[in-house]
Amino acid sequence: MTDLTFASFGLAQPITNALARTGFDTPTPIQAQAIGPQLEGRDILGLAQTGTGKTAAFALPILHHLLGLQGRPTPGTARALVLAPTRELAVQIQDEFRRFAGGARISTCLVLGGTSRGGQVRQLSRGVDVLIATPGRLLDLVDDRKVRLDEVRWVVLDEADRMLDMGFVKPVKRIVSMLHPRRQSALFSATMPEEVSGLAHSFLKDPVRVEVAPQSTVVTKxxxxxxxxxxxxxxxxxxxxxxxxxxxxxxxxxxxxxxxxxxxxxxxxxxxxxxxxxxxxxxxxxxxxxxxxxxxxxxxxxxxxxxxxxxxxxxxxxxxxxxxxxxxxxxxxxxxxxxxxxxxxxxxxxxxxxxxxxxxxxxxxxxxxxxxxxxxxxxxxxxxxxxxxxxxxxxxxxxxxxxxxxxxxxxxxxxxxxxxx
The missing domain is CATH 3.40.50.300 (P-loop containing nucleotide triphosphate hydrolases)
Structure with missing residues (x-):
């Protein structure tokens, strides 16, 4: 795996061009393990700390799949959904999707508390490729029928252990119940407490488990x-x-x-x-x-x-x-x-x-x-x-x-x- 490069994955050309422009050629360990199975349609259970490159590990396969689709998203729906526990993390994830899309026509939308609800509703009304959201505001818009989740074909739960710490497990389960039944799913967590393990078991189908460092260890110098x-x-x-x-x-x-x-x-x-x-x-x-x-x-x-x-x-x-x-x-x-x-x-x-x-x-x-x-x-x-x-x-x-x-x-x-x- 030491000789693996991003070119080895066969990613869509706009993505490989974006990676080349930003000087990325060698995947991190989590990327090397997770990207291939997701390109093949497999679910992923990822154990990885922050700073290991895990956003690209799920963003690149999703972007590759989206670029292979025809037409535009149905109004009021999203094709891919990424759930994050905090507003700051959600903003960072959107930045990564935009960077790796390489100028391709991939629409993204942030759905967060503490920001303009009207602007989010207007974006969603047109339909979006990638919806990045915190659970509370997303359920608020779902309940107001501003967005439907039944056309979501790719979903990621990022920092699932933090979702648990913040009391989001029940809202997340409710959101997951609304998604397309033949979706492809990924769950990433730095640690795997019992409740997160149970969530992963109910959420993922025959997942590929990838782990880049022992749980609760320091992964940097x-x-x-x-x-x-x-x-x-x-x-x-x-x-x-x-x-x-x-x-x-x-x-x-x-x-x-x-x-x-x-x-x-x-x-x-x-x-x-x-x-x-x-x-x-x-x-x-x-x-x-x-x-x-x-x-x-x-x-x-x-x-x-x-x-x-x-x-x-x-x-x-x-x-x-x-x-x-x-x-x-x-x-x-x-x-x-x-x-x-x-x-x-x-x-x-x-x-x-x-x-x-x-x-x-x-x-x-x-x-x-x-x-x-x-x-x-x-x-x-x-x-x-x-x-x-x-x-x-x-x-x-x-x-x-x-x-x-x-x-x-x-x-x-x-x-x-x-x-x-």
């Missing part, structure tokens, strides 16, 4: 560390980290929406360009903050777990966990924002004494020891060394050799089709 310190001291330490010369762009994770706002406000007070992104902000405010982060107007984006899903910004050098997540699996999603496309990344967790139990849970699923076994009697102001002897994660410090950076096969190679998810 990320130098991880943790520092034990009292909660009130986190603010000063965070400002010190993100103002370091080695920090190009940093995402800081807070546990709550209010906490994210407070952290961003404190960074601004400390003279650091920052903004927050979370579910209570209007879509235009979230997009403005994300655009400012992409273009370097601000160096730091503070986010909650849900809001950060789907964010794929180049050059994120650091991830800082200001608060540890309640669910240890979210740690993997968080730090996957850095170290993408083969680049190095640094992840630092600021751990208050009452968060040590959460950190131990993170260590169990990642296989990384971030703090020594006992925290009693440790000096809270000192950065903690991991068991392999790396020093504190000083953004200005010279890095040691890559002995403890994970370098699993799931990350993208140069010249491979990265994706938004």
């Amino acid at each position: 990320i130098e991880q560390s943790a520092e034990l310190l009292e909660g009130p001291k986190k603010r000063a330490r965070l400002a010190q980290i993100v103002s370091g010369e080695g920090v190009e762009r940093a995402i800081v994770f807070a546990r709550t929406k209010r906490g994210a706002d407070r952290v961003a406000q404190n960074l601004v007070k400390d003279g650091i360009g920052a903004d927050a992104i979370h579910g209570n902000k209007a879509q235009n405010a979230r997009q403005k903050a994300l655009n400012n982060f992409k273009h370097g107007t601000i160096r730091v984006l503070v986010a909650t777990d849900i809001a950060a899903r789907g964010i794929d910004v180049k050059g994120i050098s650091h991830v800082v966990n200001f608060d540890l997540p309640d669910e240890p699996e979210n740690y993997v999603h968080r730090i996957g924002r850095t170290g993408r496309n083969g680049a190095d990344g640094i992840a630092i967790s600021l751990v208050a004494p009452d968060e040590v139990k959460k950190l131990r849970a993170v260590e169990r699923i990642t296989g990384e020891k971030l703090l020594p076994g006992s925290v009693q009697g440790e000096e809270s102001r000192k950065p903690q060394r991991n068991r392999r002897g790396n020093g504190p994660a000083n953004p200005n410090a010279k890095r040691r050799p890559n002995r403890r950076r994970r370098n699993a096969g799931g990350r993208n190679k140069p010249g491979s089709a990265s994706s938004a998810a």
Whole structure:
């Protein structure tokens, strides 16, 4: 499979032209495993983290099939449907479809909460090739008879584990029940909890299972560390980290929406360009903050777990966990924002004494020891060394050799089709 190229798949000419223009010739592992079976009409169950190229893994086969169809979509219907848990991820997916369509006449429509409903209804009234939606707004339009789903022949559930976390499983099941019975389906998830496994069993028919990394593992070259310190001291330490010369762009994770706002406000007070992104902000405010982060107007984006899903910004050098997540699996999603496309990344967790139990849970699923076994009697102001002897994660410090950076096969190679998810 090492010699496989995108040309080997026999994709439609507009797609191969688009791939060539963007410099993509070698598929990532998830693309190499998933594209061929989908071109043959098989269902797919994909286990893949963000940053592995999975959006292209389902977008390219769908586009190939759509380009082989005659005529236009029936008004008020869609030919393909991609369900995403968050607005940010849905936007990224649409960008990927448009990029890989190569200028071909493939219509796309975003159906999201927090944006103009009227514009979405007008687009759907003409019929669309690819509908990318969050479940809540889509059901709203279905119930108002603004769109029918019975002509959907290709469907993708992306980040199914996040669908579960956000309470979308029942809405997703209802949406699936409306689709064409002879559809081709794909489900992608970073982890496979029991409820997602059950959803996959009911949703997919004799699927091809593809997996590019063990569940709940870090798939990129990320130098991880943790520092034990009292909660009130986190603010000063965070400002010190993100103002370091080695920090190009940093995402800081807070546990709550209010906490994210407070952290961003404190960074601004400390003279650091920052903004927050979370579910209570209007879509235009979230997009403005994300655009400012992409273009370097601000160096730091503070986010909650849900809001950060789907964010794929180049050059994120650091991830800082200001608060540890309640669910240890979210740690993997968080730090996957850095170290993408083969680049190095640094992840630092600021751990208050009452968060040590959460950190131990993170260590169990990642296989990384971030703090020594006992925290009693440790000096809270000192950065903690991991068991392999790396020093504190000083953004200005010279890095040691890559002995403890994970370098699993799931990350993208140069010249491979990265994706938004």
